[in-house]
Amino acid sequence: MQRIINFILNYRNAVLYVVLTLVSLIITIRSHSYHQSKFFNSSKRLTGAVYGISHTVSSYFDLKKENKILVDENQQLRLQLFNLRKEGPLNEQPGKATYTVTHAQVIKNSYTSPRNYITINKGEKDGIAQDMGVITPLGILGIVENTSSHYATVQSVLNTKSNINAKIKNTNYFGSLVWDAQAYDVVQLVDIPRSASLTVGDTITTGAMSSIFPENIPIGVIQQYDLNQNQSSYTINVSLFNDMTNIKNTYVIKNKDREEIMELQKSTADVE
Amino acid sequence: MLSNPILINSFRFVLLVIVQVLIFNQLNLFGFVNPMVYVLFFYWYPLRNNRPLFLLISFFLGFTIDLFSDTMALHAIASITLAYARPVLMRFCFGANYEFQGFTFKSTTRLQRITFLLLLILLQHIIFFTLEILSFSHILLILKKIVFTSIATLLLCVLLSSLFARELD
Numbered sequence: 001m002q003r004i005i006n007f008i009l010n011y012r013n014a015v016l017y018v019v020l021t022l023v024s025l026i027i028t029i030r031s032h033s034y035h036q037s038k039f040f041n042s043s044k045r046l047t048g049a050v051y052g053i054s055h056t057v058s059s060y061f062d063l064k065k066e067n068k069i070l071v072d073e074n075q076q077l078r079l080q081l082f083n084l085r086k087e088g089p090l091n092e093q094p095g096k097a098t099y100t101v102t103h104a105q106v107i108k109n110s111y112t113s114p115r116n117y118i119t120i121n122k123g124e125k126d127g128i129a130q131d132m133g134v135i136t137p138l139g140i141l142g143i144v145e146n147t148s149s150h151y152a153t154v155q156s157v158l159n160t161k162s163n164i165n166a167k168i169k170n171t172n173y174f175g176s177l178v179w180d181a182q183a184y185d186v187v188q189l190v191d192i193p194r195s196a197s198l199t200v201g202d203t204i205t206t207g208a209m210s211s212i213f214p215e216n217i218p219i220g221v222i223q224q225y226d227l228n229q230n231q232s233s234y235t236i237n238v239s240l241f242n243d244m245t246n247i248k249n250t251y252v253i254k255n256k257d258r259e260e261i262m263e264l265q266k267s268t269a270d271v272e
Numbered sequence: 273m274l275s276n277p278i279l280i281n282s283f284r285f286v287l288l289v290i291v292q293v294l295i296f297n298q299l300n301l302f303g304f305v306n307p308m309v310y311v312l313f314f315y316w317y318p319l320r321n322n323r324p325l326f327l328l329i330s331f332f333l334g335f336t337i338d339l340f341s342d343t344m345a346l347h348a349i350a351s352i353t354l355a356y357a358r359p360v361l362m363r364f365c366f367g368a369n370y371e372f373q374g375f376t377f378k379s380t381t382r383l384q385r386i387t388f389l390l391l392l393i394l395l396q397h398i399i400f401f402t403l404e405i406l407s408f409s410h411i412l413l414i415l416k417k418i419v420f421t422s423i424a425t426l427l428l429c430v431l432l433s434s435l436f437a438r439e440l441d
Contacts, residue, residue, distance in 0.1 A: 013323045013324060016324050016327050017352060017353075020328075020331045020348070020352045021349055021352060024335075024345035024346075024348040024349040024352070025345070025349065027344055027345040028344040028345045028346060028349070028403065046339075047339050047340050050290075050294075050340070051340075054294050108340075109298075110297070110341065111300070111303075112305075112306055113404060114405050115342075115343075115404075116342075117342035119342075181405065181410065181413065182413065184303060184304075245300065245303070
């Protein structure tokens, strides 16, 4: 016993180094395999608050530009609204809507690492929960991963763990949207069957298989496509509509039917 | 006023974290270069120190930056490795006499100091980016990131260290 203690004392620096490295590796590998670490992320009280303060200062610098973007979007929405009214009475019972939308602002963005997360300034108190979709006026942004009472982190589409159902606009060919960590303005759409006819410039939107995003939210356009190695399906490079380097206003989408859908799918899978 | 090494180092800790997180993590030069200036902490830390304490401080420095940048514990691993390897790097750069009582940073040449800084930066970046991407098929991406980010970090660190030059013990 004495010897063991002496040994540890003699090599205490090495032991400490190994222990700390192991702790870090465990934290890292655990969050690699599944969700981002629950306890250590930038939506937490201290980290969220620091980014919040920095955001209140820096948000003044581009107020004018952001206002212009919002006004443009309002104009677009008004246009759609008026056209809808013409066609028929609008369903104006908000209780019946499947999707609800919450506005949030980005307080921390990142796009250089292979696993990018964005922090937004709305949290549980505003009704944000894990697995809600996040979009910008231009297109999709990501999925809510962790929440604290006032902040939330979003797993960006620029994340190697991201996997979102997407399809080619106006068809029903669907595939998965993934990212190969190469360029921050290009993501990959895989598993589109060979029978689909593609053209460079076609629009890619979210698909109907996802219970997170509504169908037909724009993602980007086809930049280039290739058959994959076993020649059975296409791998498509999609150039994003969103400029991922410059995001401020976002909308968090809640699907009220998601729980029901998940439950149904789970019970079906259980029977098998 | 600021002569107490504990005070100086805690102040430096907080300041480097804030500067790293709020300024340099948002830089994104050329779309991917985010200099990691907090390496300066390991450059500036006193030569004679309590090693276990230094290892623990380094771990917390790395981990605090991890919390802010959502990088799990990658900065923490890089930081403790730097802290652990620091004596070896110092012996390599300054020769065996760095262990003597009378040795100070002042008695080293500029070239020696920059080599020391460069080695710290290279070691940190190699560990960080290799673990961050962790895939041999992305080896070119890893190398690209290591090379360009190291250059940017080195330039900034040299600038910052000459801006905030002080009596090094």
